[in-house]
Amino acid sequence: MGSPVAGFVGPPGWDDPSPAEFCSITGVAAIGSSLDLGDFDWSLDRIATTEPAIVEVAVDLVARGATAIGIVGTPFGWAGLDDDERPRCRNDRIARACDAPVVSAASGMLDWLDDLGARRVALAATYYDRDWCDRWERFVKAQGPTVTLCASMADLDIVEGPLDAADETHWAPTPEQIEQTVVGVLRPAGADAVILSGAGARTVSCHERLAAAAGVPVVSADLGLYRSLIRTIRHEWTARPPRHVERPTWWPEIEIDV
Structure with missing residues (x-):
């Protein structure tokens, strides 16, 4: 093979x-x-x-x-x-x-939630408009979790709405904007995890920081x-210095046939 x-x-x-x-x-x-x-x-x-x-x-x-x-x-x-x-x-x-x-990305986030056993989630919907937010929240609820809040960057006054697909600052948020969104959707207490949607919200370089700021796991699309x-x-973690010396906390457990 x-x-x-x-x-x-x-x-x-x-x-x-x-x-x-x-x-x-x-x-x-x-x-x-x-x-x-x-x-x-x-x-x-x-x-x-x-x-x-x-x-x-x-x-x-x-x-x-x-x-x-x-x-x-x-x-x-x-x-x-x-x-x-x-x-x-x-x-x-x-x-x-x-x-x-x-x-x-959608199935991966739901599988990640299953791994965590999270049943109460906050939805950080980054650049989603209200129709996307409402329909995404309805879909997540139908999968089983309780949603404590679903909000976009515009809802949280992180960017000026309405969200504009032609404006890169809206669909390619900075790590600072992503963190503000994650923290913002946690204001209603009680979430076990945050689901961070939006493929333009890149989290490889800032995931540890997001989880620390949130105090709960952050399940991101990427x-x-x-x-x-x-x-x-079934790819096992191998350190690839200098950028990735330690196994990332988000790396999944791998079941290997024996």
Whole structure:
């Protein structure tokens, strides 16, 4: 059996950092390709129709050597599903079509919550608009957890609303803005964890800081996807100095066949 290769299906019109970042952290080869969806309006109703396009990209990535597929962008894993349907149901359909295991940011975050045993969560929805926030909160509740608060950076007055997809400061928040959002959604007490959504909210470099500021685990979209891919390919942690000397706290436990 050859070495694993992670294949990333990226959102349309975005230079996805996931393949290079995943390779740099894990040492596992990674390739990626973005969805080509033409004039894309970024509504959840439009995202709900993208499964055939995701299949097309996944099939191409497998043909190029990918042995496992990761779907970047939280709503691409859940938009259009029935509220009580788990994102892994979509993963399974795509996996059958491309003949490789498939995970998504959405399923990865829910699996991470399961690992933690967290049942009360706060949703840090970064750059989501109100429609996205409401529908994301409804979906998470349908999966079982109680939601203490769902709020975006605009809701918390971290950026001036309305959120603007054309403004990079809105969809690519700084570590400081991400931390403010995480801390802000915890103001109603009682959450066991924070779910941090938004593929533009990159947390590899600041996850330890976020968890320290929150005082509870922070389940982020980018690392949720990476954890699931690491588990899927059963990749054990290997220190890769100088950036990653110690095993990150978010790294999943790996079950190895004996």
